[in-house]
Amino acid sequence: MGLQGDQRALLQLLVERGQSYEDIAGLLGGSAEEVRGRAREALAEIGGADPDREVGLTDFLLGQADPIGRADAIRHLQSDPEALELARTIQAGLAVIAPDAEQPSLPESRGRRRKAALPETSEAAGPSTAPGADGGGVARRRNALITGLIALGVILVVVVVAIAGGFSGGSDDGTTSTGTTTADSNITTVPLRAVGGSGVAGKVVFGLASEQQLYVDVDVQGLDPDLDSSRSYLMWLMVGDNAGYPIDRITADDNGSFSGRLSVPTPIAVAVGNQAQSVRVSATPIKELQAEIAQATKQKVPILPFTGDELASGEIPLVKGGGGKGGK
Numbered sequence: 001m002g003l004q005g006d007q008r009a010l011l012q013l014l015v016e017r018g019q020s021y022e023d024i025a026g027l028l029g030g031s032a033e034e035v036r037g038r039a040r041e042a043l044a045e046i047g048g049a050d051p052d053r054e055v056g057l058t059d060f061l062l063g064q065a066d067p068i069g070r071a072d073a074i075r076h077l078q079s080d081p082e083a084l085e086l087a088r089t090i091q092a093g094l095a096v097i098a099p100d101a102e103q104p105s106l107p108e109s110r111g112r113r114r115k116a117a118l119p120e121t122s123e124a125a126g127p128s129t130a131p132g133a134d135g136g137g138v139a140r141r142r143n144a145l146i147t148g149l150i151a152l153g154v155i156l157v158v159v160v161v162a163i164a165g166g167f168s169g170g171s172d173d174g175t176t177s178t179g180t181t182t183a184d185s186n187i188t189t190v191p192l193r194a195v196g197g198s199g200v201a202g203k204v205v206f207g208l209a210s211e212q213q214l215y216v217d218v219d220v221q222g223l224d225p226d227l228d229s230s231r232s233y234l235m236w237l238m239v240g241d242n243a244g245y246p247i248d249r250i251t252a253d254d255n256g257s258f259s260g261r262l263s264v265p266t267p268i269a270v271a272v273g274n275q276a277q278s279v280r281v282s283a284t285p286i287k288e289l290q291a292e293i294a295q296a297t298k299q300k301v302p303i304l305p306f307t308g309d310e311l312a313s314g315e316i317p318l319v320k321g322g323g324g325k326g327g328k
Contacts, residue, residue: 007042016098046093099243190314200311214264223252284308
């Protein structure tokens with residue numbers, strides 16, 4: 001999802017701040033139709049296809065539709081599985097960009113009609129008709145695959161299995177390993193600095209393993225080895241100040257340290273990674289986290305509100321203007 005900064009800001013104003021096309025046009029000095037066109041281009045970038053190709057989904061998905069427009073959109077989504085899949089894909093992307101937004105509920109599919117696959121740009125087929133398309137067939141196919149995985153709930157399955165299952169009392173599933181393994185390449189190192197006098201500090205190293213699996217090598221000191229059993233230490237990949245993806249649990253040894261490798265599921269790495277601003281270590285009440293997981297599963301979003309006490313934080317230097325608090 002290669003959105004530009006102004007596109008993300010526009011979508012956040014529309015779906016998270018409740019601004020209308022007219023409100024934003026008044027601020028920018030343009031027309032409401034120009035604002036709508038830019039928003040449509042941004043949704044096409046997220047979904048890999050024009051949301052208004054057959055019916056105006058842009059207004060519906062951004063909370064800008066009038067009652068007639070909402071009814072038309074819902075009827076179309078009920079009868080068209082491909083359009084419904086596209087809408088789910090776009091909503092999953094919006095959940096990453098604007099985690100606090102209240103998005104419209106999508107209807108259940110009632111139709112059996114299946115259209116041909118969404119067109120892809122190629123030299124033989126000619127340029128794409130989607131707004132903002134750059135003619136990159138390979139990029140569009142990659143985006144369609146990635147966002148399709150999100151829409152099908154793959155991310156939520158990973159969340160439930162890797163996190164909720166981890167708190168059920170069973171053994172680890174192997175996503176966390178002690179010791180180190182050889183990787184093809186390191187991406188960046190993020191120093192972790194203590195927050196609020198916690199005494200927790202260290203570093204994380206992002207890298208790619210030989211099979212293109214994103215990993216995080218974690219080295220943290222200052223943890224309490226006798227942490228209350230109702231809480232757990234978590235390593236978070238944050239997409240803002242208030243929301244992110246808890247990569248996995250970390251467990252302190254007798255010296256209050258943790259050293260090991262955490263694997264980031266590929267769909268999460270793609271959907272959340274390019275929005276990530278910082279990493280955090282938290283001490284999180286398990287019941288609160290389980291409640292947030294249940295809510296995220298219900299809403300079909302890949303991120304959770306940050307839960308627990310922030311102990312350490314570090315900004316990711318590859319993201320311009322990263323929002324982590326601990327690295328300042």
